[in-house]
Amino acid sequence: MNQEVLFYYAILAGGFVLILLSILAFFLFRHDNEARFKHYIGTFLMLLCGVGLIVYTVPSLKYIVFHDYATIKGTCTVEYDDQSKPRTIDLSLDKTGDYFSFLDRVELGAYGPDVPYTCHVTTTKDHAFPISYRIYDFKTDKLLYSSE
Incomplete structure (x- = not known):
């Protein structure tokens, strides 16, 4: 189980704990x-x-439990925030306008809107929770990094 799925379950459990404590x-x-x-x-x-x-969290529960995911492919820009705690990597898909943030550290060499990459992002069918991603070189389609 990866970090993003564990984060989803932590949010879900936190909701139940807060309700129980308030009662x-x-x-x-x-x-x-x-x-x-x-x-x-x-x-x-x-x-x-x-x-x-x-x-x-509940609308995406059936997708998480049954591993019913969708993969979005396309040209993306990669932003890396080295100053934040925890360090995050942000993927913005150009054609669809989707934006995904992952708790990860990737050494790609170049970041920002001037450097295009090809990204494959696995997410729940409702696009609410990202699961994993793969970053490919835009010109050669060589796999540069995979979070799986």
């Missing part, structure tokens, strides 16, 4: 006479965050 906190505050309004507001916000994470 438990609500019942604890219900019997506490000292509980203030701000405690209930914080619990409600925690519940909303958990529901938001679940709503964000």
Whole structure:
């Protein structure tokens, strides 16, 4: 299992944990006479965050579980952010306008919009969560890097 799939499951699990904690906190505050309004507001916000994470991830759950992926191929530009923590690589496909970000470090030699590459990005069918990618040389179609 790669890093992107583990990240997906972490988001999904985080949503369930936030919902469970907010329900438990609500019942604890219900019997506490000292509980203030701000405690209930914080619990409600925690519940909303958990529901938001679940709503964000559940539509792609069947694609992740059954490994039902789509591969997008095309000319792309590669941006590498060396300053961010964790280091990310951003792939922007020119024709489709899709943008994918991966937690990875790639040594290609040249980055930016002036250097075109051919990319094959494996993603869920709804294009919500990227799974893996392969970067090829634009002129020779030689595989330069694969995250698989």
